[in-house]
Amino acid sequence: MPMSNLPAHRSLYYSSLKQLTMKFRHTLIMLATCLLVFSQCNNEKAPEAAAEAETPVAETKPFYGGFDNQVEWGKHIVTISGCNDCHTPKKMSDHGPVLDSSMMLAGHPAKMPPINVNRKEMQSKGLVVSQDLTEWIGPWGTSYAANLTPDPTGTGNWKEEQLFLALREGKYKGLPNSRQILPPMPWEMFRYMTDDEIKAIWAYLRTIPAVSNNVPAPLPPETK
Numbered sequence: 001m002p003m004s005n006l007p008a009h010r011s012l013y014y015s016s017l018k019q020l021t022m023k024f025r026h027t028l029i030m031l032a033t034c035l036l037v038f039s040q041c042n043n044e045k046a047p048e049a050a051a052e053a054e055t056p057v058a059e060t061k062p063f064y065g066g067f068d069n070q071v072e073w074g075k076h077i078v079t080i081s082g083c084n085d086c087h088t089p090k091k092m093s094d095h096g097p098v099l100d101s102s103m104m105l106a107g108h109p110a111k112m113p114p115i116n117v118n119r120k121e122m123q124s125k126g127l128v129v130s131q132d133l134t135e136w137i138g139p140w141g142t143s144y145a146a147n148l149t150p151d152p153t154g155t156g157n158w159k160e161e162q163l164f165l166a167l168r169e170g171k172y173k174g175l176p177n178s179r180q181i182l183p184p185m186p187w188e189m190f191r192y193m194t195d196d197e198i199k200a201i202w203a204y205l206r207t208i209p210a211v212s213n214n215v216p217a218p219l220p221p222e223t224k
């Protein structure tokens, strides 16, 4: 029925209904627009979120001081810390002492004859050292560089904790109730090595050739 034919009150009713429908439409369009914008925004974020989800969790690569592996790092620390100076016997060459490669880090050679000096006199006067720097006479008596190779006469039966105790606390054989390690072993400097550095040294020492060499026990200061 055309609206013009309606009674006045009904026509009013219909026109307000029409207005309402129009308003409702507007609201719907607004809502749809909002939804569209909202979903667009979400879509923009989506690639990022997806990328985040896909990025593999970065693997925490162990720190080896810039070296490929722990053993290489340990070798480097041992080399630059001068462990070979005292712990590896030397051979005399025409250009001075060179490391004896058959006794790398094997300590004072058991068969080497003692330094032929008056020990009592030398203890009071200063320091005497064998040509290969493995035997040391000083006010503390006589000390011999230890065998660090993984042989039972060296560190073969040690556990990693023993190296920690030897380097950090200066404990002979790395045992809690043993005597203090004698000079000139510079453990009081080495104690500042980090845990990772000591672990790397330990890893390296496991890989060097085992040399059977029973280093003599230290001698107390000469009194006669």
Ligand code: HEC
Pocket (backbone or CB within 6 Å): 077, 078, 081, 082, 083, 084, 085, 086, 087, 136, 143, 144, 145, 146, 147, 148, 163, 166, 167, 171, 172, 173, 174, 180, 181, 182, 183, 184, 185, 186, 190, 201, 218
């Ligand atoms: C200046 C000489 C010197 C240097 C350098 C040196 N040491 Fe020693 N070290 C000794 C002497 C000597 C002894 C034996 C002391 C003793 O009998 O009490 C010893 C003992 C040790 C011991 C104890 C061994 C045992 O059987 O209890 C360890 C472990 C050790 N050294 C490791 C090292 C490491 C690792 C380095 C290098 C980072 C190093 N040393 C550098 C002289 C040295």
